[in-house]
Amino acid sequence: MTDLSKTPEATPAKGGAFLSVRDLKVHFTTSDGIVKATDGLSFDLERGKTLGIVGESGSGKSVSSSAIMGLHRGTNAMLSGEILLDGVDLLKVSNEDMRKRRGRDVAMIFQDPLSAMHPYYTVGNQIMEAYQVHNDVTKREARKRAIEMLDRVGIPQPDRRVDDYPHQFSGGMRQRAMIAMGLINNPSLLIADEPTTALDVTVQAQILDLLQDLQRDFDAAIIIITHDLGVVAEMADDVLVMYAGRAVEYGPGKEILTNPEMPYTWGLLSSVPDLTASTEAKLIPIRGNPPSLLNPPPGCPFEPRCDHTAKVGGDLCRTTLPDLTPANSGGSHVKRCHIKNADEVYEAEILPEIAPDLVED
Amino acid sequence: MIGFVIRRLISAVLVLFVISVAVVALFTYGPSDPAQAMCPEPKCTAERQDAIRDALNLDAPIQVQYAEYMSGIVNGRQIAFGSEAYDCDAPCFGVSFIYRVNVWDDIKDRIGPTVSVAVGAGATILLIGVPIGMFAARRRGSAADKAVIGATLVIESIPYYLFVLLAFLYLAAGAGIFPQEGYHPLTDSPLKWAWGLLLPWLALGLVNSSKYARFTRGSMIEAFNQDYVRTARSKGLAESRIVNKHALRAAVVPIVTIFGIDFGSLLTGTIFTELIFGIPGLGLRALNAVGQSDLPVIEATTLISALIIVITNLLVDLFYSVLDPRVRLG
Incomplete structure (x- = not known):
């Protein structure tokens, strides 16, 4: 509550949505001038619902979602506007507070699960780490939880596969492992940045089904970033079409x-x-x-x-x-x-x- | 794994074979005439030199000479210098032209000092270079980063022998902060050993660490741009853990590769360091042998250096599979 008293404008008087992004701008200073990667983006999202953000490469989809994760902190990006998650403005919290929220309240899964996982650590090690950083648990408990999550996302023989390295997993299994890592702390918001783009078509459908299934169980809000309208049709309750850093069409x-x-x-x-x-x-x-x-x-x-x-x-x-x-x-x-x-x-x-x-x- | 080791060993043996053939051929066909080197013209007549050539069996075909040399390493042999004959016990690398002693007896005591210099200098290189590189990488683009890059370039552009010489002149001979006498065997007194070698370690370490600072910086920055570092950050890990676990772990692999090569060459003797600090190592012995055209000693130091480099390369390759689980040895 101290956060709120310090920054009273962080809590809107209106009964806002669970996630409410207001006039978000992400600008980068480059030697050629200011790049307005995201310029005045607003949207709302409730728990249990899915927002699909669609657009071409460079339309500002990923930059906007990275802003929600606070991944632009420490870079030369200039951010303004509001990102209200459960009433707290994520742009105003301290770096340390944002770090604690990352992975716990807001999690993200990425496009290419091979490059998104560290090649030199086992899948289990990486999933356990995501759990241990936010929970004061022993290694044994974290491992047990990691195996549970791997089982939950449909990895066969999870107690054995937990010690495998990412390169020993198939593409679809790696993305499942990334989802397990993302959901291990039961986050209220999951951002999936083109989660199926690098996968084969049959595996794509399985991953989307898994995400929907887990969404029901965890009651998470999901932002799915894609350029695949098929994914949007299957997953999204709301759709936001982005072009040149702005929303150009938004609705159910x-x-x-x-x-x-x-x-x-x-x-x-x-x-x-x-x-x-x-x-x-x-x-x-x-x-x-x-x-x-x-x-x-x-x-x-x-x-x-x-x-x-x-x-x-x-x-x-x-x-x-x-x-x-x-x-x-x-x-x-x-x-x-x-x-x-x-x-x-x-x-x-x-x-x-x-x-x-x-x-x- | 075993298949890999066997294949790697076979190739190591092949490399050593080629080098040893070259070494023996150098003795016979090289620019320096052994008889002339052993006994120069005014001292020995042409007839006397012919007798020496005859005794050394220099006219025999190369394969016969090679077989003799190799059999000497394994079994020992008798070496005749004209009328004199020397018993050269295994491992026999020949008898020094100048000192008339078994070369192995001369060289074996020089391995300890050289290894001592190499191990300490190698550790110093890593302890100075890697942390500085990490420091600069975390602050890339800042004034501190630019200062580090500038300093490494300055250090690197100073010739290494000049740097070692200045360190000796000012810190040991001049100010007397460090001892001048250099080497004491580790087995005599570990403290004296370390104290005597400290300045050579620091001098060698500092000069070579500049390369590692820049190399580590580059590897770390590359690692920071990897997707898995973004994943680590989005898990909510603290920055120190991202740097010291995720990024460093990835950056270490290329550093180890380069270090393996450098450490191998340190082990074959750091000629200037040994010369300036008077450390009785392999490098110094090889240098003297070249000056005196003492062919058996040159042969032996070349062969031993080749062996050391082949072994360190083999170890680096094996270690690579430990560092990178994607490298399947088999």
């Missing part, structure tokens, strides 16, 4: 995937191959590249790649950054786009291209 997962109102989201959906779709369906990549975060364009960051700027008229897209405004479909769905009738454009122009069989005659 089903809404975003069925009634997207932002041309960038349309582009993402158009570029997903679907094995079950008719062969008429086109696979359309998004042309161009994301803008430089050093010199972002003054208007909508997606404008140079957008095929729909003519629908707005004038040069509004090029000069003015659109605000996040409620989407036409209503609810909590918000979008950052100047197109007024985006829902109609989607149904009339985009849907027939990407999923002709869904269009009603």
